[in-house]
Amino acid sequence: MSKAKPMNSATPVVLIVDDEVQIRRFLRTGFELNGFSVIEVGTGAEAIRSASLQAIDLVIADLALPDIDGAGVIERIRAWSTVPIIVLSVRSNESEKVRLLELGADDYVVKPFGMAELLARVRAALRRQMRAASGEPQVKIGPLTIDLAARAALLNGARLSLTPKEYRLLQVLAQHAGNVVTHQHLLKEVWGSVHVHDTHYLRIFVRKLRQKIEPDPNAPRILVTELGVGYRLVQNGEIDSPAWPHGGATAAAAGSKAG
Amino acid sequence: MQRIGISDAARTHLRNVIYALLIVAATTAVRGAIQWYTGVTHGASIFLIPVIIAAVNWGIVAAVVSALAGGAAAAYFFYPPYFSLYIASPNAILNLVMFIIVAAVIGHLAARLRAEAERARQREIDVRALYEFSRRLAAAFDTSEIHSAIEDHLSTVVERKVVLFPSPREASILPHRRTIVPDSVRDAVVDIAQGGPHSSDTVMIEERPDSTWLVQAVSPKSLEFGVIAINLGRVTKERVNDLRARVGTALSDATATLERLGVAHAINEAHMRSRTEQLRDALIGSVSHELRTPLASIMGAATVLGSTQALASEPRLRALVHDVYSEAERLNSDIQNLLDASRISSEGVTPRMEWADPTDIIHAAIERCRRRLGDRRISLDLPADLPLIHVDAVLVQQALVQIVDNAVKYSPAGSKIEISAAAHDDKLAIKVRDTGVGLTADEKSKMWNRFFRGDRLLATTSGSGLGLWIAHAFITANDGAMTALSAGPGEGTTITIELPVAQAALVHVESEADE
Numbered sequence: 001m002s003k004a005k006p007m008n009s010a011t012p013v014v015l016i017v018d019d020e021v022q023i024r025r026f027l028r029t030g031f032e033l034n035g036f037s038v039i040e041v042g043t044g045a046e047a048i049r050s051a052s053l054q055a056i057d058l059v060i061a062d063l064a065l066p067d068i069d070g071a072g073v074i075e076r077i078r079a080w081s082t083v084p085i086i087v088l089s090v091r092s093n094e095s096e097k098v099r100l101l102e103l104g105a106d107d108y109v110v111k112p113f114g115m116a117e118l119l120a121r122v123r124a125a126l127r128r129q130m131r132a133a134s135g136e137p138q139v140k141i142g143p144l145t146i147d148l149a150a151r152a153a154l155l156n157g158a159r160l161s162l163t164p165k166e167y168r169l170l171q172v173l174a175q176h177a178g179n180v181v182t183h184q185h186l187l188k189e190v191w192g193s194v195h196v197h198d199t200h201y202l203r204i205f206v207r208k209l210r211q212k213i214e215p216d217p218n219a220p221r222i223l224v225t226e227l228g229v230g231y232r233l234v235q236n237g238e239i240d241s242p243a244w245p246h247g248g249a250t251a252a253a254a255g256s257k258a259g
Numbered sequence: 260m261q262r263i264g265i266s267d268a269a270r271t272h273l274r275n276v277i278y279a280l281l282i283v284a285a286t287t288a289v290r291g292a293i294q295w296y297t298g299v300t301h302g303a304s305i306f307l308i309p310v311i312i313a314a315v316n317w318g319i320v321a322a323v324v325s326a327l328a329g330g331a332a333a334a335y336f337f338y339p340p341y342f343s344l345y346i347a348s349p350n351a352i353l354n355l356v357m358f359i360i361v362a363a364v365i366g367h368l369a370a371r372l373r374a375e376a377e378r379a380r381q382r383e384i385d386v387r388a389l390y391e392f393s394r395r396l397a398a399a400f401d402t403s404e405i406h407s408a409i410e411d412h413l414s415t416v417v418e419r420k421v422v423l424f425p426s427p428r429e430a431s432i433l434p435h436r437r438t439i440v441p442d443s444v445r446d447a448v449v450d451i452a453q454g455g456p457h458s459s460d461t462v463m464i465e466e467r468p469d470s471t472w473l474v475q476a477v478s479p480k481s482l483e484f485g486v487i488a489i490n491l492g493r494v495t496k497e498r499v500n501d502l503r504a505r506v507g508t509a510l511s512d513a514t515a516t517l518e519r520l521g522v523a524h525a526i527n528e529a530h531m532r533s534r535t536e537q538l539r540d541a542l543i544g545s546v547s548h549e550l551r552t553p554l555a556s557i558m559g560a561a562t563v564l565g566s567t568q569a570l571a572s573e574p575r576l577r578a579l580v581h582d583v584y585s586e587a588e589r590l591n592s593d594i595q596n597l598l599d600a601s602r603i604s605s606e607g608v609t610p611r612m613e614w615a616d617p618t619d620i621i622h623a624a625i626e627r628c629r630r631r632l633g634d635r636r637i638s639l640d641l642p643a644d645l646p647l648i649h650v651d652a653v654l655v656q657q658a659l660v661q662i663v664d665n666a667v668k669y670s671p672a673g674s675k676i677e678i679s680a681a682a683h684d685d686k687l688a689i690k691v692r693d694t695g696v697g698l699t700a701d702e703k704s705k706m707w708n709r710f711f712r713g714d715r716l717l718a719t720t721s722g723s724g725l726g727l728w729i730a731h732a733f734i735t736a737n738d739g740a741m742t743a744l745s746a747g748p749g750e751g752t753t754i755t756i757e758l759p760v761a762q763a764a765l766v767h768v769e770s771e772a773d774e
Contacts, residue, residue, distance in 0.1 A: 022556035030563040090551075094653055095611060112555035112591055114562035114584075183613075200614035203647050207616065218618060218641055225619035228611070228653040 012057035012126060016040040017047040017073065018088065019066050027060065030115040044068030048076050051083065057129075058122055059085045063100070071103055078104035084125035086118070094228030098182050101229070107179040124178020139174040141222055141233050144213055146174040155213060165190055166209050169202075173223065173233045182230040206231065271495065275317035279325040282309040287332045294337065303333035303358040310362040314369030322366025330359045385509065388415040393516045405525075406485065409477060409513055416509040417489060417502055423477070424448050425485045440488055441466050447474045448486045461503055469493045473506060478514040483527050540601040547594045547601075554594070557587045585630070592664075596725045599657070600709070603729065608736035610651030617645050617680055617687055617758075620652050624659035625678070631667055632676075640679035646760045648687050650737045655758070658730035658741075662691045662754050665727060668720050669752070670695030685760045692753040698745035706743060707731045715748070734758075 014036045016027050024040045031038050039054065041047050044065045051059060059077065063070035074085055087100050087108040097108050106128075107121045131139070137149035145154045153160045153170055162170065172189045173181055187196045195201060206225075210217040224232050286309045293299060306329030314322035334344050338351045346352050392412035399405045406425045413421040422440055440448075447462050451474060459479035464472045471491045477484035487510075491502060561584035564570065570577050602608070618641050625637055648655075666676050670693040677692040696716060698706065705711045712724040734741045739758040745751065 020552060020556065022553070023559065026556060026560040026563050030559070033563065033567060111551070112558040112587070115559060115566065116562060200647055203614050203616045218643060219622065219639070225616070225623060227615075227620065227623050227656050228613070228651075 011035060011037045013037050013039065013055065014122070015047065015050055015054075015056045015059045017042075017044065017059065017065065018062040019043065019064070020062070023062070023088075026115070027118075030119070034119055042066075044070075044073045044076075047073050051077050051081065056083050058126060059083055060088065060118070060122075061085060061105075062088045063090070063096075071100060074100060074103045074105050082129075084122075084129055086121050086125060088113070097229050098184070101180065101182050102184065106176075121179065127178065128176060139177045139233075141174070141177055143215075144222055146170060148174065153213070160212050162209075162212065165205060166212070169205055169209060170213070173231060177233045180226050180230050180232045186230065202231075272320055275313075275321040276324050278317060279309065279313040279321040280328055282312055283325050283328040283332060285309075286329065287336060290333075291336060303329065303337070303355055306330070306333060306358065307362055307365060310366045311369050314366040315373050318373070319367060319370040322370055323363060326359055326362035326366055329362065330355055333358070381505070385416055385505075385512075388412055388509075389512050389516070391415075392513060396516060405517075409484070409487070409517075412513055413487060413489070413506065413509055417491075417505055419489050419491060422488045423485050424452070424488070441472075444472045444474060444488050447472075448488055451476050451486050452482055454482070461507070463499070463503075471499070473503065475506065475510065477510055478517070480514075483530060484514065484517060536604070540605045543597050543601045547598045550594050551591065554587050554591050558584055558591070561587065588630070593723060596661075596723055596729060599729045600725045603732045604709075608654065608732060610654055610736050612649050612651055612737075614647050614649055615652035615655075617641075617648055617689065620650075620656045621659065621678060621680060621689065623652075624656045624663060627656070627660045628663045628667065631664060633667070634673050635667060635670065636675045637663075638675055638677045640677065642681065645680055646682050646687060648758050649761050650739070650758055654733040655737055655739075655756070658733040658756065659689065659691070661726040661730040662756070666691055666693035666695065666752070666754075668722060669693065669716065682760060687758045687760050689756045689758075690753055691755075692751065694751040697748045697750040697752055698743060699748055703743055703745065707741070 012035075014031050016024055016031075016038060018024050018027070018040075019042045021042070024042070028038045028040060039050055039056070041050055044067045047059070047061065047065075048068075050056070061070050061073050065073065068076075070087060074087070077083065077085065084106045085104065087097075087105045089097055089100070089108045089110055100108065106125045109118050109121055130136075137147055139146045139148065143156045145157075146152075147154070148171060151167065151171075153162060153167065168190045169186065172186055183199050183202055184196050186202055187198060190205075191198065191201055206223060207217075210220050210223055214220050214222055222234055224234055226232055283306070286306055290305050293305075306326075309325045309329060310322050313325040331344065334346055334355060335342065338346045338348070338355070340347060346355065389412070392408055395408040395411075396405060399408060403425075406423050410421050410423045413423075443464055443466060447464060451462065459476070462474040464474065466472055469492065471494055473489045473491055474486065476482060476486050487506075489502075489506065491499065494502065561580050565577060565580040565584065570580065621639070621641065625639075663676065663678070670676065674694045678690070679692075680687065680689045682688075696713075699713075699715075702713045702715075706713075706727055708724075709728045710724040711728070712720075712722060731741050734756055737758060739756055742755045742757075744753045744755070
């Protein structure tokens, strides 16, 4: 078991909480091959203990744990820590995902998932944590730069003219760049808690924002929708992601030809 | 178990007696007026009128009361000495006694006539109901129609709401009945269905003072016809006995009809089938869950393996790892289909409606299908100003994935799949069009069925036959409709999803929500 590392050192420490030993094994290998060090536990109680005893940079938590459920783990950790938490969820339960995000999870991946997808979420969450610690005011998403200090957005270096609400929307998304932001959170931050159920405001303003920031607003690549959950600004590396096997049909075709 | 309130009966009698007395009073007034104007003094026969009226309308008790009251009134007002019950002439006393006897006999006859007429009316209703019932049974298509026929038949006969528990052993888990049938009644139903001590009796339960329930097996011989519960409401004791008899007659008529038509056997078979289906769904649910966990490990491990340095220079090994991944993925989506299907048939679909941009839904669906497309191209035609729709976006996306998946499966490599969306007349239509094998008329009529797969390509394509059935269920749950068009075999297929658009609420948003 790796010793605790100080926060933000060269090798980030990931705490993996899952009761399936095979899942833990591939996650450990995947993370270690990508320059992380790993602590793994099988129960919620152990997870809470580990997180309080050691310096952890990020938590990966499965939802179905034998003792405490995933929501309980998130709540307990969030009581004293802002460490990024990424949830491993099952499909077709969007309301559960939203609930976990509201409880303080930073993002989720849906089982079964590829390592590349999980790494992208992890890196986005770590980057946000670092940005918060260092006070870095700029968020770059492909051709788009959001300068949080200057309250400005630039596309390919040219300043965009955004209405106050459009900017506010972009700003909240940029603060979580790479990670999903729920409808409720966006509505509360941009329009106030009275409008927390007015999803149609969001749909219309996202459309307007896409007209300004997307190269092809009808096929969005920067501001993407997570159906039933919220929106995500896709981080730098992800846009032309070579991350097999999520690279799409070309990778698949190449693979079968080689075989 | 028979506990019936009696105060109602007393109240009805009291009311009838008061009416009888009022009408006697009115007659007395008329008789007085006649004597005043014409001077005719003798005779009590006019007091037969209120006796007959009371007998016909309010029964024998009211008739007797009005006879006695009429006699008393005559003695008091019209036989000398006046304004006294004392009667001087023996002749007059005889006269009055005769009057009371005649009144009592006439009253009794009139009351019996009334009861007979009432019975005849009821019998006519019963016969008409029974005729209607057997007509419906003969035309019944499945057991639920038979059950509702029994329910309706009894409702007509007893003029009250009847609840039928078709498979009463599970009465305790019938959620849609819970709202109308109280727990004590439900317990009685289960008790009867399990062949308890009262299984051939009529069980009466006084749930509240104003609601008395009657519970009885439709047929004491064969419990598969179910058990009925009737809320009799606030009733008198005689009325209860009457209703019990009527229910008994109606049920034995109904059972005779059911037996004649051989319905028992059919219902039995349907029960067996539905129990098998329940078992299958439960099995599918738990097995699928157990299968998915190892699949997540396999797929995750394959992605780690596929991205290692060691394999970077080994394309053949990488291809093998890729096959592990994509086969596991296929298995996973088959399992997901089974899970969706068992969810649809066991608990139904409850959509979580929200405002959604159709463009988002279509892109998400394409993203999910991308790996299965092979070298087929997708051409998209989405107008920029599509209206928002109020749907469960995730369900609509999953339906679209099934449709696109189906298009991929039945169209040649290298072909084009066109996806377009357009709004017209408060409907949003999403079309998925392929240039594949098309549909025959027979396939078109069966394609929405569960487990249906076209015979023509059974050997060359894989699948469970669940995809379009799931898509159809999901779209229907969103108040949408799905249609398929094909010019014939080999001519390609166009599947259209239509969803309602509710634009009205949105008009003001753009100006109002941005300051």
